[in-house]
Amino acid sequence: MNKEKETKAKPKKDKKLDGLQAKIVKLETQNNEYYDKLLRFKAEFENYKKRMIKEQSLAVKYAAESIIHRILPIVDDLDRALIAISDSQDPAKIIEGVKLTHQDIKKLLDEHLVHEIDPHGKPFNPEEHEAMMTIDSSDHEDNHVVEVLQKGYKLDGKVVRPARVSICKKND
Known part of the structure; x- marks a missing residue:
């Protein structure tokens, strides 16, 4: 009778063991599939990053292209002005040409x-100005700009070149 119980128990244990082993195999297969997917996603992401870096570098490289196309006619105008200076005796025409070129540049910047x-x-304002010298003057307010030595510029509100200025410093 003891042997009978053992033989009945063994098949139950074997079935349970077989079921667990099958589950392990299934989970290992699933794990391998997930790992393969992870490796593919990782490779795709690395390729995406490389593509984005390449696209950014091209965008930076060619960002100035449109503005260069707009500057070249102005350079042509200046070249013609230089030729006109050597050919012309009329300073009014030269001055007018320089003024027109200056207007074209201002328009392009705008x-x-x-x-x-x-x-x-x-x-x-130290965020917009660079003090090059100080002047003691009773005609101007203290710490105010007296003279602009070089114009400053902002690009859409961001200072790209501060104005170089002289400021009043009163010595009391």
Whole structure:
């Protein structure tokens, strides 16, 4: 009778063991599939990053292309002005040509959201101005811009070149 119980118990244990082994095999297969997917996603992501880096570098490389196309006619105008200077005796024509070229450049800058910083007579602002010298003057307010030595510019509100200025410093 003891042997009978053992033989009945063994098949139950064997069935249970077989079921667990089958489950292990299934889980290992599933694990391998997930691992393969992970490796593919990782490779795809690496390729995506490389593609984005390449596209960014091309975008940076060719970002200036449109503005260069707009600047080249202005350079052509300046070339013609230089030729006109040597050929012409009429200074009024030369001055007019330079003024027109200057207007073209200002218009181009304005179209690209580049604007002058006008600090004259305003309080010194270190974010927009670079103090090149100080002047002791009773005609101007202390720490205000007296003279603009070089214009400054902003690109869409961001300072790309601070204005170089002289400021009033009163010595009391």
